[in-house]
Amino acid sequence: MNCLRRVSRTTGVAAIAEYWLIGLLILASAGCRQSVTAPQTATAYRIDGSRQAIGADERIQVLVIHYTAEDFAGSLSTLTAEQVSAHYLIPAVTRDNHGMPTALRLVDESRRAWHAGESYWRGRDHLNDTSIGIEIENGGYRRTLTGYRAVPYPPDQIALTIALSRDIIRRYHIAPGNVVGHSDIAWRRKQDPGPLFPWRQLAAAGVGIWPAQQRVSYYLGRRDPKAPVAMGGIIDRLGRYGYDVSMQLPAQLRQKAVAAFQMHFRPGDFRGLPDAETEAILDALLEIDAGQGGAR
Numbered sequence: 001m002n003c004l005r006r007v008s009r010t011t012g013v014a015a016i017a018e019y020w021l022i023g024l025l026i027l028a029s030a031g032c033r034q035s036v037t038a039p040q041t042a043t044a045y046r047i048d049g050s051r052q053a054i055g056a057d058e059r060i061q062v063l064v065i066h067y068t069a070e071d072f073a074g075s076l077s078t079l080t081a082e083q084v085s086a087h088y089l090i091p092a093v094t095r096d097n098h099g100m101p102t103a104l105r106l107v108d109e110s111r112r113a114w115h116a117g118e119s120y121w122r123g124r125d126h127l128n129d130t131s132i133g134i135e136i137e138n139g140g141y142r143r144t145l146t147g148y149r150a151v152p153y154p155p156d157q158i159a160l161t162i163a164l165s166r167d168i169i170r171r172y173h174i175a176p177g178n179v180v181g182h183s184d185i186a187w188r189r190k191q192d193p194g195p196l197f198p199w200r201q202l203a204a205a206g207v208g209i210w211p212a213q214q215r216v217s218y219y220l221g222r223r224d225p226k227a228p229v230a231m232g233g234i235i236d237r238l239g240r241y242g243y244d245v246s247m248q249l250p251a252q253l254r255q256k257a258v259a260a261f262q263m264h265f266r267p268g269d270f271r272g273l274p275d276a277e278t279e280a281i282l283d284a285l286l287e288i289d290a291g292q293g294g295a296r
């Protein structure tokens, strides 16, 4: 590319210099000739899509719900200017100037958003690859005189979350058991969307899963809901349901995993103690999964 320009620059220089330069140019042009490659012409082709395989499914398998633990300005700044992101952000005040509830789309659904981090659910890890992430503006925990309290979600914000989630679930055929909180898929380090996120209300609206009280009662039998049960049985059920657990976990981590499950499905008490009600809820959930052919 520079060969011709270098030739013209050599004109008019002293003869002795010209002698050397010509020598150099011969070497340089030889180098140029060696590096020049014939222009590639693209081969014309067409795609024949008339035969379709049955062995395929959606890339998006999981819907992950988060809270931002920041106000709106902070949430937007973090999710747009830092190394974390989500496909959607749902503000606490959900109406824009036209009076229409408005969610912000920060990452196109066709692209990976960086919301899940190290994560696992039902045999898959690195869930950024296979999930849509919704961040909900919520303060997380607020310090009060009597300790830290979870911040409630306004009804309008939940209504918008449900509407958006229903669309996503319908478009990707996401299984009910694959609508999860960040705390379900990364329970070692995450607590969002917290104990006040109304999973039961969402499930009633077709978003996610919630066991029928009748089936929980069936599995509970005559036991006191708070009656202690073996931790091993709870961990085994958590693993079968989809959590990243094993019997090799230290006791403290086993309790933390149980607490994550309880925060989702029994938020009135999520101390992580293995009790009969927790076991019954898990049995009722596993029964739903079995009825759906273990929909994954």
Ligand SMILES: [Zn+2]
Pocket (backbone or CB within 6 Å): 065, 066, 067, 115, 182, 190, 192
């Ligand atoms: Zn999160």
